[in-house]
Amino acid sequence: MDIETVTGKLAEILVDYQDPAQDPADSIDPDIKPLGDIKGFDSHFIPEIVRLLARELGEPLPKGTKIRNIFVEKGRKLTVREITRKFVEKYSRKGSKV
Numbered sequence: 001m002d003i004e005t006v007t008g009k010l011a012e013i014l015v016d017y018q019d020p021a022q023d024p025a026d027s028i029d030p031d032i033k034p035l036g037d038i039k040g041f042d043s044h045f046i047p048e049i050v051r052l053l054a055r056e057l058g059e060p061l062p063k064g065t066k067i068r069n070i071f072v073e074k075g076r077k078l079t080v081r082e083i084t085r086k087f088v089e090k091y092s093r094k095g096s097k098v
Contacts, residue, residue, distance in 0.1 A: 001057055007084045009056050011048075014035060014038060014080070017045050031083040035071050046071055055097045056092055 011028035018028075018034075019040030034041050047067040061067075070086040071078055075077045078086070 001059065001088060003025040003084055005083075006053070006057065006088055010053055010080055010084055010087070013049055013052055013056065014041070016047065024065060028080060030084075031079050033077040033079050034083070041073065043069065044085065050087065050091065053087060059091075059093055065091075078088055 007030050011030065013038070014028045014034055017034075017040070018038045021079070028038070032038065035043060046069055049062055050067050050070065069091065070090060072085055073082070
C-alpha cells in the first residue's frame with residue numbers, strides 16, 4: 001500500500017461526504033483539511049470512512065477493530081496527506097509501503 005494510492009482513494013471517498021450543494025467539480029486536494037474545509041463534513045463519518053478506505057484498498061479491517069480519530073492530532077485538524085500517513089501507520093498490514 002503506497003501513500004499516493006491511499007491519498008487518491010481517500011480523496012475520492014471524501015467527495016461523497018461533502019455537502020451536496022458544493023460543486024462536485026471541486027476536487028479534494030491532498031492539502032485540504034476535511035474537518036473545516038469540506039462543507040458538510042462531520043467527524044461522525046470518520047469510522048465509516050476509515051473502514052470504507054480499508055475495504056477499497058483490499059485490506060478490510062477485522063470485525064471489532066477500534067477506529068481512532070485519525071483526522072486530528074493533538075487538537076490540530078490534519079490534511080488529507082497527513083490523514084493518509086496515519087491510516088497507513090495504524091491500519092495497513094505489516095509489510096505495506098509507507
